[in-house]
Amino acid sequence: MPVAKVKYTDGMQFVGEAGSGHAIVMDGDAEVGGNNTGLRPMELLLIGVGGCSGMDVVSILKKKRENITGLEVLVNGKKADEHPKKYTDIDIEFVVKGKNLSEEAVKKAVQLSMDKYCSVKATIEGTAKVNFTYKIINE
């Protein structure tokens, strides 16, 4: 069962640790009494959906023996103006680098992640509309 413990330190700084044994620092900006020593909690959702879908795409392309040499996942989030300022729209762009990458294979890998495998996307899309595109750079 995934668990996390988030502990207050000072100002608006919190240290979060999770079942895998790793920890991160979160903080707010000066406007909310923070000192910007770490990530904003809302940024973790964008990084999480990028990491989750990125792992899917790499895993699927490797299984298909595609020669993937790099991947960047760019994520933009749009928040509601009113509290609780949840994400209403999230745009994800996959930039896949490789040698002789098949466009069909990349398209299919991205679609499988978005439609079937990405747990983070599946959790947030009850609220946020998630759009995605991909770009292939054959080196």
Place this chain on the structure above:
Amino acid sequence: MPVAKVKYTDGMQFVGEAGSGHAIVMDGDAEVGGNNTGLRPMELLLIGVGGCSGMDVVSILKKKRENITGLEVLVNGKKADEHPKKYTDIDIEFVVKGKNLSEEAVKKAVQLSMDKYCSVKATIEGTAKVNFTYKIINE
């Protein structure tokens, strides 16, 4: 506009960075071809909801001049068995430490975060049922 860039390094390791300028390492366990060098993307949702709501509670209690000396937010997530294995239930426990803390003030702070302010909770609760409790430790 909140943005994040997530970059593939090796194995299942990704480095995510966001608009605030901070970065984190994500990785999978050996079962998925990872080396457990960093947090799982799904753990970021739990840490994020703990940090987000923790900042609300600290902020509200400080505004009310309550003498809060510590806060731990414990988060448990339950995932669906089938892909995409999204969170179906998330339990949050706030353990608030302080001196002469008013139970009414703590209860109100937690409720305001959960019902009105916490952007991460508002984003994930379209999918996951979020339950919360609190405990007060007056030192």
